[in-house]
Amino acid sequence: MYASWTNRRPASARRTGRLRVVAAALVSVAAAGALTGCADFGYQEDICGHGEYPALAVGGTGSACFKNSEKPSAGYTRYPAGKVPKQVDDKWDVYWRTHTVDKDGTIIPAPKEN
Structure with missing residues (x-):
């Protein structure tokens, strides 16, 4: 039993690993949006201005x-x-x-x- 307990990673190491995964996922989504041209968010330009x-x-x-x-x-x-x-x-x-x-x-x- 003692041997399996010593092989466990500390809680701080687990959190750091999760943060890296989340950060990598966010970077991937942003890069995919920029590369596919989906960054316009549905904006359409008006022909004329207000008034x-x-x-x-x-x-x-x-x-x-x-x-x-x-x-x-x-x-x-x-x-x-x-x-x-x-x-x-x-x-x-x-x-x-x-x-x-x-x-x-x-x-x-x-x-x-x-």
Whole structure:
């Protein structure tokens, strides 16, 4: 019996070993997240800032943001109702990359880039 008791590790050594395992696991998780690109935590960028709305360039795919109290400047118009992009890469942001409106407000295919 005495021999088995002397082979036991002290409590402090057991705690140190557990801490190493926990630390190694945390480092592994952090490294995996960084390497796989999962570090964005679901963040999506808004098209315009607070108190602004997006407007579409007439005849092109460009856009600009205007204060809610202002009208769009010449060459821009508001997006059609229900088709306003809110965040980068959302459904309507992607749609308006290949579509635009003409001077009458009709939705048309966007001109091809050179």
